[in-house]
Amino acid sequence: xxxxxxxxxxxxxxxxxxxxxxxxxxxxxxxxxxxxxxxxxxxxxxxxxxxxxxxxxxxxxxxxxxxxxxxxxxxxxxxxxxxxxxxxxxxxxxxxxxxxxxxxxxxxxxxxxxxxxxxxxxxxxxxxxxxxxxxxxxxxxxxxxxxxxxxxxxxxxxxxxxxxxxxxxxxxxxxxxxxxxxxxxxxxxxxxxxxxxxxxxxxxxxxxxxxxxxxxxxxxxxxxxxxxxxxxxxxxxxxxxxxxxxxxxxxxxxxxxxxxxxxxxxxxxxxxxxxxxxxxxxxxxxxxxxxxxxxxxxxxxxxxxxxxxxxxxxxxxxxxxxxxxxxxxxxxxxxxxxxxxxxxxxxxxxxxxxxxxxxxxxxxxxxxxxxxxxxxxxxxxxxxxxxxxxxxxxxxxxxxxxxxxxxxxxxxxxxxxxxxxxxxxxxxxxxxxxxxxxxxxxxxxxxxxxxxxxxxxxxxxxxxxxxxxxxxxxxxxxxxxxxxxxxxxxxxxxxxxxxxxxxxx
Numbered sequence: 001x002x003x004x005x006x007x008x009x010x011x012x013x014x015x016x017x018x019x020x021x022x023x024x025x026x027x028x029x030x031x032x033x034x035x036x037x038x039x040x041x042x043x044x045x046x047x048x049x050x051x052x053x054x055x056x057x058x059x060x061x062x063x064x065x066x067x068x069x070x071x072x073x074x075x076x077x078x079x080x081x082x083x084x085x086x087x088x089x090x091x092x093x094x095x096x097x098x099x100x101x102x103x104x105x106x107x108x109x110x111x112x113x114x115x116x117x118x119x120x121x122x123x124x125x126x127x128x129x130x131x132x133x134x135x136x137x138x139x140x141x142x143x144x145x146x147x148x149x150x151x152x153x154x155x156x157x158x159x160x161x162x163x164x165x166x167x168x169x170x171x172x173x174x175x176x177x178x179x180x181x182x183x184x185x186x187x188x189x190x191x192x193x194x195x196x197x198x199x200x201x202x203x204x205x206x207x208x209x210x211x212x213x214x215x216x217x218x219x220x221x222x223x224x225x226x227x228x229x230x231x232x233x234x235x236x237x238x239x240x241x242x243x244x245x246x247x248x249x250x251x252x253x254x255x256x257x258x259x260x261x262x263x264x265x266x267x268x269x270x271x272x273x274x275x276x277x278x279x280x281x282x283x284x285x286x287x288x289x290x291x292x293x294x295x296x297x298x299x300x301x302x303x304x305x306x307x308x309x310x311x312x313x314x315x316x317x318x319x320x321x322x323x324x325x326x327x328x329x330x331x332x333x334x335x336x337x338x339x340x341x342x343x344x345x346x347x348x349x350x351x352x353x354x355x356x357x358x359x360x361x362x363x364x365x366x367x368x369x370x371x372x373x374x375x376x377x378x379x380x381x382x383x384x385x386x387x388x389x390x391x392x393x394x395x396x397x398x399x400x401x402x403x404x405x406x407x408x409x410x411x412x413x414x415x416x417x418x419x420x421x422x423x424x425x426x427x428x429x430x431x432x433x434x435x436x437x438x439x440x441x442x443x444x445x446x447x448x449x450x451x452x453x454x455x456x457x458x459x460x461x462x463x464x465x466x467x468x469x470x471x472x473x474x475x476x477x478x479x480x481x482x483x484x485x486x487x488x489x490x491x492x493x494x495x496x497x498x499x500x501x502x503x504x505x
Contacts, residue, residue, distance in 0.1 A: 005380035006388030011116040012416040014047040019420025037203040042160035069120040073112035087301035088342040098341030104364035106240030117327030125155035146196040153200020168308035223320035230323040238283040240367040242326035249378035264376030277366035289343040296346040305339035383409035387497035392417035406457040408464040431468040
């Protein structure tokens with residue numbers, strides 16, 4: 001699915017420090033060099049650091065951006081398998097079932113591949129950290145203990161929302177694994193764990209020390225909002241249909257394409273012969289497994305998973321602007337799959353457990369096939385549109401001019417595609433009101449006065465902030481400027497998406 005969609009602005013945000021100064025708030029000055037610590041108050045630059053050598057060697061193409069995160073997802077599945085080998089009865093069956101459930105889970109696959117959350121590294125750091133701590137408990141090896149807590153610290157720096165997972169891990173460990181926790185509470189172990197965690201989280205902690213706990217003050221606000229909407233989001237994520245119409249267009253979209261690639265034709269054949277499958281039914285299987293508690297209750301891994309989901313999910317639900325989108329809900333993964341794998345393995349009738357595992361994996365694959373089919377036929381949706389590819393090529397012809405993006409979803413992506421060589425700046429903040437302030441009007445007049453100013457925005461029906469183009473047009477009319485169209489950029493389905501234009505006296 002990598003080449004079907006353009007790189008969305010949130011997905012490309014991690015690369016911003018390569019081309020743009022982050023400002024004193026998010027940077028640390030060391031030996032006359034500006035070292036970016038954070039992208040936002042809750043989002044660190046760990047992924048940025050990992051991509052620095054990749055961009056130096058391979059550039060910033062679509063495969064360089066996405067393939068590493070797909071590989072990160074694959075390594076996550078491996079560590080999940082190794083973790084499950086230490087869980088419950090029939091560990092080999094549970095590990096294989098859990099690994100296949102996770103590797104074929106549509107929400108996991110799509111959020112890791114496109115990683116607009118970002119979530120891929122969070123999954124890897126969480127699962128690998130848990131595996132190392134379990135192995136440390138088994139062997140007494142303090143290097144594993146240090147490595148596990150180092151990964152947890154890196155996860156907190158990577159995205160402060162890891163505090164949700166950390167809370168679930170802590171409560172689950174104390175409630176279910178207290179004998180092991182108590183044995184590990186030796187002073188030397190505590191020093192090792194604390195030191196490793198602080199080292200991993202040090203950029204995040206340094207940022208908050210310098211700015212009076214900005215992460216908590218800006219983001220930790222209790223406001224559950226509409227609980228039903230957050231539940232629906234969890235249900236959709238669990239059933240694999242959370243990103244239809246968000247990343248890929250639906251069948252009612254205009255101008256569907258013929259299926260010409262071999263991938264598209266295979267997906268089309270499966271679609272035509274096995275029907276439309278938009279939901280895996282995992283949430284219903286999860287509910288049925290809950291009712292089978294007499295069989296799985298002895299499994300501490302199953303109980304731990306449920307506590308993790310309850311605590312982490314409860315924090316999402318309680319906080320403002322949290323838990324209402326797939327890239328938040330998926331941070332509960334892979335513990336729903338861990339519970340399902342262990343619970344299925346505890347069923348005493350082997351033919352039932354094998355049939356249940358096979359049915360869940362098959363439904364996952366059918367829903368993934370539906371995604372591929374819609375990508376191949378209908379194209380990408382919204383700010384994942386593949387029109388971003390021809391837009392990037394077109395804007396290179398104007399790289400010696402001032403380019404102004406008037407809507408969200410253009411600036412970060414084009415900065416990534418042009419590797420900072422485009423003279424591109426966002427001005428959508430000047431166009432959010434029908435009556436721009438005096439300061440905004442002064443800035444707009446100055447922009448209009450440059451003879452080399454070029455504007456790029458969405459066609460009106462695709463605007464993220466509706467009306468920004470019309471407001472810019474009204475201001476131009478009031479100041480004696482006339483719009484001059486330069487080019488319209490279409491997606492691979494032939495639908496108009498972007499407009500490039502200038503204003504002249």
